[in-house]
Amino acid sequence: NAGVTQTPKFQVLKTGQSMTLQCAQDMNHEYMSWYRQDPGMGLRLIHYSVGAGITDQGEVPNGYNVSRSTTEDFPLRLLSAAPSQTSVYFCASTRTGRTEAFFGQGTRLTVV
Amino acid sequence: DQQVKQNSPSLSVQEGRISILNCDYTNSMFDYFLWYKKYPAEGPTFLISISSIKDKNEDGRFTVFLNKSAKHLSLHIVPSQPGDSAVYFCAASGTTSGTYKYIFGTGTRLKVLA
Numbered sequence: 001n002a003g004v005t006q007t008p009k010f011q012v013l014k015t016g017q018s019m020t021l022q023c024a025q026d027m028n029h030e031y032m033s034w035y036r037q038d039p040g041m042g043l044r045l046i047h048y049s050v051g052a053g054i055t056d057q058g059e060v061p062n063g064y065n066v067s068r069s070t071t072e073d074f075p076l077r078l079l080s081a082a083p084s085q086t087s088v089y090f091c092a093s094t095r096t097g098r099t100e101a102f103f104g105q106g107t108r109l110t111v112v
Numbered sequence: 113d114q115q116v117k118q119n120s121p122s123l124s125v126q127e128g129r130i131s132i133l134n135c136d137y138t139n140s141m142f143d144y145f146l147w148y149k150k151y152p153a154e155g156p157t158f159l160i161s162i163s164s165i166k167d168k169n170e171d172g173r174f175t176v177f178l179n180k181s182a183k184h185l186s187l188h189i190v191p192s193q194p195g196d197s198a199v200y201f202c203a204a205s206g207t208t209s210g211t212y213k214y215i216f217g218t219g220t221r222l223k224v225l226a
Contacts, residue, residue, distance in 0.1 A: 004155075031212070033213070033214065035216070040121070040218060041218060042118070042201060042216050042217050042218035042219045043156070043201060043203075043216035043219075044216070045213060045214070045215060045216075048213050050212075056213075058213065059215070090155055090156070092155075092214075094214070096212070097144075097205055097207065097212020097213070097214075098144050098163075098205065098212065100146060100158040100161060101146075101158070101203075101214055102158070103148075103155030103156045103157070104155050105153075105154060105155050106153075106154070106155055
């Protein structure tokens, strides 16, 4: 009964380093999304996908890349980390665009 | 441009009383609305939703009201319990090109006082 699994839970990066945040879901959901949560800003949509091979930008896509090669996985890539990307990142999946989204436990990222 | 707004960052309510959390949206493409609850160090969890064809949906102690003409929704919690203390996010879903995306508000921190 895993649901949405995010790894790692915590990460510290130096400015300019790259990394990939992993997200996997086992519910066969078509829709997957990445959000970042910052104080006073709520949850802001970074990128989303409506199925394997299909991705689109959300509200704050700059500095992030995504791809969706399988239904299960939706990794988020930071090519050159910046301190402004210090945040808590959440991955979510939903069966359609008209049903509840299930969230992972989050990844707390600090860029120094 | 904030499409989904929660203008009250925090709210304190006595145990047993009603909690009312408000949310406004600006984009008329939104036609499905959800409320999520979030505890510290956890992911948001789904509470209740409402489609734009309805104006009210109830689930136990939680009721969501939708006023489409005012582009406003609210979450009522009756009676409030200390375990309800959390951050509440409203979210809206809609499509302009056949694909849906969920946009969240900034959240309201609810504190229920025992």
